[in-house]
Amino acid sequence: MGKILFWFILIVAVLFAGRLLGHAAAKRAARARQPAPPRPTQSGRGPVAPVAGQGSEEMVRCAHCGIHLPRSEALLQQGKTWCGSEHARLGARPERTH
The missing domain is CATH 1.20.5 (Single alpha-helices involved in coiled-coils or other helix-helix interfaces)
Incomplete structure (x- = not known):
């Protein structure tokens, strides 16, 4: 045993x-x-740092379709965020009220 x-x-x-x-x-x-960490933008400001210890990043909303995506994947033009160049070209949709 x-x-x-x-x-x-x-x-x-x-x-x-x-x-x-x-x-x-x-x-x-x-x-x-x-x-690798993303390079700073032309405006001289770097990307938003993730919250310490969580590995997360700030989410932004596309001005055209309203989808939320990480700031590092968003396109910033005309002071607004877009999910892609096609939506930046189309422009912002008017706000809908429910």
């Missing part, structure tokens, strides 16, 4: 150590895949 208990504890310890090592490797790989 003592040998079975010993081997059971040894196998559980090896599996636990393997899981810890795998988790650490996955974290390193995820950090390596993160894109």
Whole structure:
């Protein structure tokens, strides 16, 4: 009975150590895949920094279709944010009232 208990504890310890090592490797790989920080815009102001520790970023609304998207993916023209160049070309839609 003592040998079975010993081997059971040894196998559980090896599996636990393997899981810890795998988790650490996955974290390193995820950090390596993160894109480089975006360059500052021509106005000299850099992108909005994400909230510390959350990895999130400010969301903005397209002036044409109203979709919300991350600021880093939005197009800023004429003082408004757009989801793409086609909507910037079409211009803002008038506000609808419900």
